[in-house]
Amino acid sequence: MAATREPISRRERPAKPALTRRGIVDTAVRIMRSDGLDKVTMRRLAQELDTGPASLYVYVANTAELHGAVLDALLGEVDLAAEEAGAGWREQLVQVLTSYTFVLFEHPRLARSALVAHPGGENYLNLVERVLGLLSRGGVPVGQAAWGVDTLLQYATATAAEHGTREQDPAAQDDWDALTRAVHDADEATHPAIRAHLPALLAGPDESRLTWGFDVLINGIIHTPAPLEG
Template sequence: MTAKREPISRRERPAKPALTRRGIVDVAVRVMRSEGLEKVTMRRLAQELDTGPASLYVYMASTAELHAAVLDALLGEVEPSTDPPGIDWREGLVAVLTSYTRLLFEHPQLARSALVARPSGANYLNLVERLLLLLSRGGAPREQVAWGVDSLLQYATATAAEHGTQERKPMSQDDWDALTRAAHGVDEAEHPMIKAHLPTLLSGTQDARLSWGLNVVINGIIHTPVPDTTG
């Protein structure tokens, strides 16, 4: 005769960790690093956390908010120094923005998401604080500094979204080679300006162009007054 199996009480089962916003974001970051942002969905995170998708909406209103929170978590890796030894405000500003752009280069899907969904967590606020501090040391009026930070982040984010995506496309080098051949092969009578600006039109490293572009935006911020919005 077989002994009757004793039922296991629910009280003796290991308790699942309580859900928290931080815990959800940590899992989302892990999934993104291993499988890409497209896998960071409420359904997938619910499976990882052994719960139902509806439970996650208590902490995240939407997938867009979740992606913004993932970006904010990664922003903790951006160059933290506001006063690097021997570096002036402009060099420090370019260094912080370059660090931000390189971070997004590693995650181009997140960069594309950041173009439309901006984070609002502690790391993002810290980044904005650093940019405001460094840019204000350039002597521009407060209004230009305040508006300028948005332009700097847009330029850096768009650059990361464009180039980060290209680097991961199998045919990106073929595309570049085709563009180079087309530019160098133009008829001077039909495209005189393209011909006149070669080879500089296609020259320069990615880092050099990023640094130059950031300085263009910085110069524009310093020398372009904010329009009067009181009228």
């Protein structure tokens, strides 16, 4: 005869940890790292935290806000102190922006999400503060710096979203090869500008293009007054 299992009183079970926004976000980050952003849902979080989905909405309004909080947590990995010996403010700014881009390279779904929704947490504010501080150190007027930080981060985010998506797409190389053939086969009579700009049109490593793009934007921010209303 099988032994009867002794029931465990609820009083003897260990109490569940109290829910907190930080705990929810940390769990979401762990899920994303192991299973990808697609698995970061309220239902999955509720399972991991042994609670009901409705309980989570007290701390996070919706999935979009959750993804923003996850992105902000990852932005803690950005090297805001990036500084080479003797580097000027521009070099430091490019280093910070490159570090931000490389963090997003690892998470293209989050990069695409960041294109339409800023995270708005402490790490994001620290990034904006650092970029504004470096622009100010370079003597960039307040209005140009204020608008410029948005342009710089948008460029970095879009680059990361595109690069990361290509890296995860099995057909990406085939698509690139097809584009390369199409450009090289372009008829000079109908597409003279394309022919005139080969091979430079497709040349250069991604990192060089990224740095060049930052330099172009920084030059534009420095020399283009922002039409802010008084």
